[in-house]
Amino acid sequence: MSTDRPVVVAVPEEAYAAGLADAAHVEPVVWDPSHRHEREAEFRLVVPPYMGPPPRVERFRDLPALEVVQLLSAGYETVLDRIPPGVTLCNGAGIHDASTAELALTLTLASERDLATHLLAQSRSSWAGPRMWRALADKRVLVVGYGRIGHAIVSRLLPFEVEVTVVATRARGGDDLVDAVHGIDELPVLARTADVLILIVPLTDSTRGLIDADVLARLPDDALVVNVARGPIVDTDALVAECSSGRLRAALDVTDPEPLPADHPLWSTRGVIITPHIGGATSAMAPRARALVRRQVEALRDGRPLENVVKPATSLSR
Template identity: 30%
Template sequence: MSSFARPSAVFAMDPVHLPLLFPAPLMARLRETVRIDPELVVQDFTGAASTLSDAEILITGWGCPHLGADTLAAMPRLRTVLHAAGSVRSLIGEPLWSRGVTVCTAVTGNAVPVAEYTLGMILLAGKDALARRDSFRRAHAYPVLADTAATGNLGRRIGIIGASRVGRHLLELLRSFDFEILLHDPYVDAAEAAGLGAELLPIEDLLRRSDIVSLHAPDIPETRHMLDRARLALVPDGAVVINTARGALIDHAALIDELVSGRLRAVLDVTDPEPLPADSPLYTLPNVFLTPHIAGSLGNELERLGRIVVDDLERITAGLAPAHELRHRDLAHVA
């Protein structure tokens, strides 16, 4: 393909991510497909009109500013946005959808490490490994056998809230284990849930029956504080709440009260707010395992996102439909 036939593309993201998203072999494939300057990475659309005026394709990532009406006016030729990250909610508004721009996202690639992280935490929580590590450090002694009667992963009831991309990948991973899988998702029926290896339940019933509850719903107005004080009270004593989705899905004041009482345990990779204030008890409570939003793609996992973008880019320039297009109508129930 000649350079004149290749469409023009521009990177728009925090440049620190670029080498990990597109290592040399991927960057070479990308540059064979589009005309793009790897040294030019837009972080601020203000005053970048001359840079963007010829762009037909925008390759975005974490750190890309919002694509508002003024920005779009500076990109009259823009026809495709390829997002080398997860959610596009904060990135794309109505003006872009109204223009009919094709939007693709690597969110399916980002779902993989989140599901893997969650699986690891489910297995560790079932063995009570997180708490026992600390007690072992203090006591330098093995647990008394009688104290381990409630420990183990055989037949553990796992409640999954949200058959999102992460939720579905996690459900697939969970098939290999002797778990009882429960699912709540208003967009899934019983037959589809059965096909995913789960029993579909109303959220209240799921919470009552689960030993471990894992959140994988999108952050939309309908899901804000979906685990409020009343619903958290339904979760059995000693159960574990895992959140790798968005902090706003849980009423943190109510959760902290449950954790301070010692009734529940939690694994939190996301919080509300992020980061937490320095005096938050979530940093120090012994029944909380807190990580700094690391479940999503990090380090060499970013290359998976870059592969998705390049694969879709090659499909688009060959006249084929992209494999990871996001439809405007889907935003009502996806991340």
């Protein structure tokens, strides 16, 4: 560890600076990318703000000492082309596991227990019933995407007495929660028996449009599609058609397009619940984010490997 060259770190808020205040040989600076700062030439690690668009590529190129960009989001597809050669990009994997898993379960339960009907009845001072209502128990749940958040979702699903099947890019052995992990090539067959389909895959060229009209058509009648991943993973027009007919239901934290225009048919499609991309934005995020930033700063300072590297630095000149 160098004692004469502190690691100058650009952070988005005072809370992150306070979390680094007692770290040896580290100097945190609160930085707004839309404004110039007198210490920019010294920034070695930058943490862009969580909310709002990422900084322009020109802003990163203006930082001659920059070595690492640490995102506070798990998704990074909108930032990849903004990272100059020679700079390592790390995402916020792990920060949002609890929050996003909570929302996936919340959306699933809200739809399965028909909460929208009861809230509407409450607004009318009306007692809905009597009738038999859906339950989550005994349902067959297919989770597409079995990384850290997928694992967190499954750990919360299992106590509800469901049958869970998980899908990842490639088939592999099971773990502490599931007996086996199925490959994405098995999705068309597995969809035929899924009462609930939960999506938590990253948006890539291979996952864009993954849940298309064919996959949706394979789902059983009255199946529920829960998307806490990215909107373009689902064919929106095909989903609207299936839900409008009453054959499928959906609970969506993400949409395509996003934000959803006021006149978009999804708003009024029967059986659809929509939340405005709030999966990770909870009180659980902040302490996990500050802890990750501190670990990354200390790793950079000490010359240790970084966590969550999604785009390693290249040797090309900046």
